[in-house]
Amino acid sequence: MNARRRLRFSPWLLLSLLLCWSTWAGAVPLDVAQPSEQPLSLTTHAGILEDASRALQLSDVRSAEMAARFRYQESPSASFALGFTRSAYWFRLDVGNSGDQPLTRLLVVDNPRISLVDAYVPDGQGGYRTWFTGADRPQTGKAYANRNFVFPLHLPAHAQQVVYLRVESSIGLHVPLQLWTADALRGYEREDDMARAGYMGIAVAMLLFNLMLFIALRDRLYLLYVTFVLITASALTIKNGMAPDWKLLGQTLNSNVVYYSAVSLTLSAMLLFMRGMLQTARLLPRVDPGLRALIALYLLSPLIYAFALPQVSRVAIVVNLLTAFVMLGVGVACALKRQRSAYFFLAAFGLLILGGASTSLRAMGLLPTNAFTVDGLQLGSSLEMLLLAFALADRINVMRQEKLQAQARLLQTREQLVDTLQRSERELEQRVAARTEELQVLNSRLETLSLTDALTGIANRRHFDEVLDKEWKRAQRVGEPLALAVLDVDWFKTYNDHYGHPAGDSCLQQIAQTLAATISRSTDLVARYGGEEFVFLAPSTGPDGAHSMAEKLVRAVEALALPHERSPLGHVSISVGIASMRNDGNSPAQTLVQRADAALYRAKAQGRNRVECG
Incomplete structure (x- = not known):
């Protein structure tokens, strides 16, 4: 009798089944018995239901009427791109285990920026276990310790389950649903943690490096860059759902209000750094007030987000995207004016802005969800930090070149002053005194600027x-x-008197070059001691070694064959006094100098062009 009753389908029931077939066809249970090392995208397996009133409960969506309203995608995609919406969305996933053994699978919502995520998973006793989590809720509500939202599904052998998810967000809503095995997810977590740790390592290294540069150079630009790196790293930590479970002015650090505020502060710091690096106040005086206005807007935006984030989140994304193009435009304009730093800025910040733009376009649903669009900002930020390291090295090199140019200008000024003093000694005695004092100041500066003769x-x-x-x-x-x-x-004064000072300078330069080429061990030091006197210092060298080095040097100078008509030898020669000592702790270094100097006097007294040991 019961069998016959089951076969009596009413016409209305048959019609309803036919009308709903296309909808229910997508609800065929997904068999997850076979393990896989790769995540399974659920975009074609999970039904989706829009809840515009945000009032539906689990009991409502489980009804037959609501079950028929779930829609299923026919073509696979990386995520459900729902855009900026005030509606809540329900997802229904029918899963089954055709195997003979119970198994566990992990349902992953691979987006830590969804404000509210409610999961309803069968508990095996006819009811549902519920988790209430999301970016705007404390992280203690998570079912699984992960930066994303992970829910365990325990499937008995030859069983089927229906899992429900409810999501809602105050910003762009993207729901990448994936199914993982536990082992595969743990392997992915290790790789993901290494990637995040690598980025943070780069950020910390660049932060400390530039902080030390700021302390050493007192250049405000490095402090601005340190601030930018610190805020950028913090913003990306929040974006990735890895911030501590603390509260800031009533908001959890992982909330979307704090995230959008951190992005605004990052952009304000980037704009400040760009203005300093590219000197826009000088190069682009008409554009610079607009940049200051943008900075003020970003500094005030956290107050707007605190009260009206759902209403302004779409506008904020557009403004952020436009700001990226504004900064690129400023970089191009400065590059056209041949501002050296602009080339580095375009290369480094261009990659960062490209990464940020890809993330923004993904949030607007204009780009697909993948590794490059999800972590575009982090990837771009890493490349930007590395490229700016070259920019900072170039900046230091430019500063060194400017220092050398300043030294050259000071030397040129010194020569001009000496020449003026020689021509005007009698007529301008008062000016001579003033210029002499100025010359002494310049000499003092030169002495502090360089250790090179x-x-x-x-x-x-x-x-x-x-x-x-x-x-x-x-x-x-x-x-x-x-x-x-x-x-x-030897006889250098008579050389100067006979050939003139320019020839004397050239003579000293050639002897110095010969000295540097002959005494060439990496541990040795050659120096101009004063006037026509030179020295060389040879560590770990005894008297015999020093004597051999000095003899070699005497022969090398003799080989130069520099003419010297006032010398008995007919060419330029040198006399050398050497000394070698062990430091017993009782004698100062000047003892070594005195012994070498005394040996030099003996060499001169005994005919010059020779080496004497002290």
Whole structure:
């Protein structure tokens, strides 16, 4: 009797089944018995129902009437791109286990920026276990410790279940639904954590590097960059759902209000850094007030987000996108004006802006969801930091070149002053005194700017004194001898008087070059000691080694064959005094200098063009 009753279908029931067949056809249970190392996208397996009133409950969507209203996508996609909407959405997933063993699968909502995520999973006893989580709720409500929203599905053998999800967001709503095995998800988590840690490592390294540069150089631009890197790293941490479960002015750190506020602060810091780096106030005076207005808008926007984020989130995305193009335009304009920093800015920030634009276009539903659009901002930020490292190195190199140019200008000024003093000594005695004082100031600046002798290009006396003190202490520590040679150009005053000062300078330069080429060990130091006197310092060298080096140097200078008519030898020659000592801790370094100097006097007294040991 019961069997016959089951076969009596009413015409109305048959008609209803035919009308709903196309909708229910998508509700065929998804068999998850076979494990897979790759996630299974559920966009063609999960039904979707819009809840414009946001008032539906689980009991409502489980009814037969509501079941017929769930829609199923025919073509696969990475996510459900629902755009900016005030509606809530329900998802229905029919899953089954055709195997002989119970199994567990993990349902993943791969977007940590969804404001509210409610999961209803069968508990195996005829009821449903419920989780209420989401970006705008405390992270303690999560079913599984992950930056995304993960829910375990426990499927007995030969069983079927219906899982429901309810999502709602105050910003653009994208719902990538995936099904994972536990082992595959753990492997993905390890790779994901390594990627996030790598980015944070780059950010921390660049932050500390530029902070040290700011402390050393006191350049405000580096402080602006440190602020930008710090806020950018914080914003990306929040975007990825990895912020601590703390509260800020009543909002959790992972909430979309805090996220949008962090993005605004990031853009304001980026604009401030760009204005300083590209000097827009000077190069683009008409554009710079607009940039200041944008900065003010971004600094005020967190107040707007706190009260009306759902209403302004779409507008905020558009404004952020337009700001990216404004910054690119400013970079191009400065590059056309041949501003050197603009080339680095376009390369580095162009990648960052491209990554941010891809994320924004994804939020607007104009680009698909994939690894590049989801983490575009993080990828672009990493490349931007690396490229700006080259920009900062170039900036330091430019500063060094400017320093050398300043030294050259100071030297040129010195020569001009000396020439003026020689021509006007009697007529302008008062001006001579003033210029002499100015010359002394310039000499003092030159001494502090460089440790290199301006004429010969080798180390100067100050550099030599510093290295001598250091090597003398090292010689005591390691117990090895330290050798010093003092050499003097023979009959150099008569050379200057006969050939003139320019020829004398050229002579000293050639001797210095010969000295540097002959005494060429990496541990040795050659320096101009003063006037026509030079020195070289040879660590770990005894008297014999020092004597051999000095003899080689005497022969090298002799080989130059520089004419010297006032010398008995007919060519330029040098006399060298050497000394080698071990530091017993009782003698100062000057003892070594005195012994080498005394040896030099003996070399001069005994005919010059020779080496004497002290």
